[in-house]
Amino acid sequence: MAGVDAPEHRYPYVVALARFYPESDDIARFCTGSLIANNWVLIAAHCFAVFDIVPINTCIIMFGNLTITPNKNNSAKILQAISHVRFHKERLKNDVGLLLVEHVELNSYGKLSPIDYVALIGRTLKYVGAGLTSSDYEIEHYPVKTRIKIKKDSVRPLQVGEALAVSCMRWEKRMVGFSTVSIYNNALICLRSRCSNRLGGSQSGDSGGPLLYDDKIVGIAHGSMPSNTYEFFYTAVSPHLDWILRTVATKR
Template sequence: MKVLVVFAFLLATAYASPLLSQRDLVVPVIYDSVEGRITNGETASAGQFPYQVGLSIRLSTLSSSWCGGSLIGNNWILTAAHCTEGARSVTVYLGATVRTSAEITYTVSSSDIIIHSDWNSNTLKNDISLIKIPSVSYSSRIQAVKLPAIASSYSTYVGDSAIASGWGLISDSATSVTTNLQYAVVPIVANTVCSRIYGTTVVTATNICISTTGGVSTCSGDSGGPLVLQSSGVQVGLTSFGASAGCAKGYPAAFSRVTAFRDWIQTNSGI
């Protein structure tokens, strides 16, 4: 997967921070050559994450990409806008642990994709989309993830442990995606931890961030995949962006914050 490096910071910071190179965001504009990863994670067992979805995204006759997503209802997949932007069609893999060996697959057209109308690929704002699929029956390996209940206010989740999952490269030196679903338990941190690296114009209240101590992290090929609270199984994030230096370098990773888009999800999916 190729990546688009976005320079989103004032030149005045160039001499103020030794981490300037980390202030370049990796935004997956997905193609076949390199795809993202759960780095330093663990291998999932069959049915461990029945809400995990794999997405093979056809961009043109010759190019395709791989992203993650989550099943949020019988007819709906939640993923990132940067994954589905420009897609001609998407093949959805449900109930898979081995990457393309699924219980059920559906291929849907671009007309079944709803990208947030305010998605901005330059600022990375509103990085969220929905994919409508034919109704799927639940099984031991196919289940919808829980979403936060709609409320007037929400927890920040700072200090909570969450699980990120997906397929892809298992280290920064790997050259091909992994066959088996990977996962990692990661701590949610305050957005200020992210904004010190990426800037306050990029990291906003619509993001949620994790610490990647020890190089345990997500990256662009896990894009769109779920971040789920370990304690309750509620999805609170979906993979959006990280540092250009690499996924295993210890810099925080950022997700779209599900609670910030809870009304949008309900309006567009009925869930």
């Protein structure tokens, strides 16, 4: 995310999903999530595509200080991935998922907001992510310049930014990971970066991260417009709140 470093301890519940290579101390972050209970992480279901390639037991969540090597005090194992019962892989509809993880004790966890997402239009919202600070455009057109930044991103603190919630125009397509799909008939919060930060917004690795209003989670990072880095999308939490709460309660 091309934002600014989040204040230390400001978002303790925001986590980075990563694969850790202990033999080299390398960390490969691939998504962001929110601890909403001591063993539950709210995330985007499309992040689980990684587990088709990489065994889930080789991946972890990182929390707290993300600038140091994962250890027992700032990481936990992922035990199970659960996609929304109506998640559509091809159309990426209902892009909501939950991770069951080892117990993580925090002073506070992410709080979910029941606010109708349509009521957020015109409001300034905050987004938090643990992904890259370089946009796909920068990576493609300035590979040498951004290579150093990408290396530093593996030990970078959380980034935070602000954007305006706008009406979802009839955009025909949007980018999610490497798939271009229809935006039609999906409960999304559409955002536009401020003019002062046109390359802001969610980047690779920010998927699943929280969108905040009044310090409560109203959205889950979903994707962005192709060739338009300042317009991006979050899956709205409110239409999926019942499924989230029911799943957490059933699995306890």
